[in-house]
Amino acid sequence: MDTTFSKEDLEFQQEVRTFIKENYPQWLRDAIKEKTRTGQEFTKDEVTAWHKILGKHKGWSVPGWSTEYGGPGFTATQKYIFQEEMAKQDTLMVAPFGPVMCAPVIMTFGSAEQKEKFLPRILSGEDFWCQGYSEPNAGSDLASLKTEAVLSEDGTHYIVNGQKTWTTMAQHADWIFCLVRTDPNAAKHDGISFVLIDMASEGVSTKPIELISGASPFCETFFDNVRVPVSNRIHEENKGWSVAKALLLHERTMLAETSRGAGNVQERRSLLQVARDAVEQHEGVIADTSMRNEIAQTQMDTMCYEATLQRTMEAAKAGQGMGPEGSMFKLYLSELNQRKADLRQRMNGANSLIWDGEDFNQEDKEITREWLYGKASTILGGTSEIQLNIISKRVLGLPD
Numbered sequence: 001m002d003t004t005f006s007k008e009d010l011e012f013q014q015e016v017r018t019f020i021k022e023n024y025p026q027w028l029r030d031a032i033k034e035k036t037r038t039g040q041e042f043t044k045d046e047v048t049a050w051h052k053i054l055g056k057h058k059g060w061s062v063p064g065w066s067t068e069y070g071g072p073g074f075t076a077t078q079k080y081i082f083q084e085e086m087a088k089q090d091t092l093m094v095a096p097f098g099p100v101m102c103a104p105v106i107m108t109f110g111s112a113e114q115k116e117k118f119l120p121r122i123l124s125g126e127d128f129w130c131q132g133y134s135e136p137n138a139g140s141d142l143a144s145l146k147t148e149a150v151l152s153e154d155g156t157h158y159i160v161n162g163q164k165t166w167t168t169m170a171q172h173a174d175w176i177f178c179l180v181r182t183d184p185n186a187a188k189h190d191g192i193s194f195v196l197i198d199m200a201s202e203g204v205s206t207k208p209i210e211l212i213s214g215a216s217p218f219c220e221t222f223f224d225n226v227r228v229p230v231s232n233r234i235h236e237e238n239k240g241w242s243v244a245k246a247l248l249l250h251e252r253t254m255l256a257e258t259s260r261g262a263g264n265v266q267e268r269r270s271l272l273q274v275a276r277d278a279v280e281q282h283e284g285v286i287a288d289t290s291m292r293n294e295i296a297q298t299q300m301d302t303m304c305y306e307a308t309l310q311r312t313m314e315a316a317k318a319g320q321g322m323g324p325e326g327s328m329f330k331l332y333l334s335e336l337n338q339r340k341a342d343l344r345q346r347m348n349g350a351n352s353l354i355w356d357g358e359d360f361n362q363e364d365k366e367i368t369r370e371w372l373y374g375k376a377s378t379i380l381g382g383t384s385e386i387q388l389n390i391i392s393k394r395v396l397g398l399p400d
């Protein structure tokens with residue numbers, strides 16, 4: 001995006017650029033390239049290495065945190081520059097579950113002890129987190145969740161039983177933040193609590209779910225009589241829905257920002273790069289006027305999205321989510337990304353059918369896998385239909 005930066009911002013941009021160049025490990029770059037091409041899963045070392053490096057440097061692992069909690073206290077423009085530089089140098093995205101989703105609700109709803117216990121380890125990357133919201137019969141209708149937490153006789157622990165699903169990277173996680181039912185007799189939104197569960201606890205197990213793109217980054221997560229200290233509950237018992245909603249706002253803001261963030265898997269090769277290659281490889285495709293119009297339109301839509309996002313983030317208070325308006329960004333971006341992935345596929349012609357095999361071009365394989373993976377973006381973090389419901393009720397104020 002063409003943004004006019006101040007002298008200080010340009011210096012900061014140079015600092016970030018140099019830091020990434022000098023510190024982003026080549027072994028990680030090679031591993032990601034290889035695994036994107038083959039659809040293999042990342043190891044825990046791979047998903048946490050960059051987080052740990054950034055955590056040792058001015059709190060850069062948590063660009064949205066204020067200095068009060070050890071974050072860098074970036075301005076909106078600095079955060080923008082930071083994310084853009086990460087994207088330009090194609091670094092792996094720091095997994096958001098701890099830094100961007102769980103930490104802000106600990107800051108808002110947690111006790112002093114909880115902040116002290118969990119936040120520094122989230123910043124440093126020592127603890128890797130996952131999200132235990134969805135269940136087999138509770139996705140869009142999240143408040144129907146059934147995983148139960150019953151208080152032990154001495155009142156010190158919850159005994160948790162149940163199942164979560166689509167738990168991204170649960171196989172690597174040290175901790176999971178979970179919504180559990182603590183009052184089965186209350187109205188469904190009222191009987192929920194928000195608890196933090198150590199994945200090493202006895203009775204926690206995970207089972208991988210394989211995706212169409214070949215990778216298996218998700219798990220079903222099971223809780224079988226898991227003892228969770230009551231001190232791991234965030235906020236009051238049965239008031240977990242307020243925490244859950246606050247976290248979802250942070251999640252949607254994060255999803256909106258991934259348009260420019262590092263690790264935007266659908267953008268490893270930009271539309272324009274693919275178009276340029278298409279001129280060389282499949283001149284027929286690019287000679288088609290409607291295809292050229294579509295490329296230009298999609299590129300303009302991307303720039304408009306970026307500019308609107310930037311304006312909105314500058315208006316938002318540092319460290320806070322966007323509010324229900326975040327749903328508009330989530331909806332638009334996920335659908336825009338799918339359009340782009342689809343367009344890249346069509347520009348790539350017959351090469352789009354390439355899936356595997358040593359003789360084929362690596363980037364063609366990436367485009368195909370990313371196109372398939374992109375199908376998930378209109379589902380994760382709340383489906384497009386759910387975003388439309390939120391926009392109509394909470395942004396436009398339309399009746400039920």
Ligand SMILES: Cc1cc2nc3c(=O)[nH]c(=O)nc-3n(C[C@H](O)[C@H](O)[C@H](O)COP(=O)(O)OP(=O)(O)OC[C@H]3O[C@@H](n4cnc5c(N)ncnc54)[C@H](O)[C@@H]3O)c2cc1C
Pocket residue numbers: 130131132133134135136138139140141165166167168169376377379380381382383384385386389
């Ligand atoms: C890549 C990916 C990663 C994920 N990671 C996690 C994770 O780490 N942790 C976690 O807890 N969950 C995770 N999820 C789960 C995700 O949050 C749910 O898939 C999502 O909320 C939809 O729930 P569902 O799959 O049960 O679909 P359903 O809720 O069953 O929806 C099915 C269809 O019905 C439509 N629908 C449902 N209700 C309504 C309504 N009221 N109005 C209009 N249409 C409706 C939906 O839009 C959808 O098209 C992930 C999902 C994906 C795809």
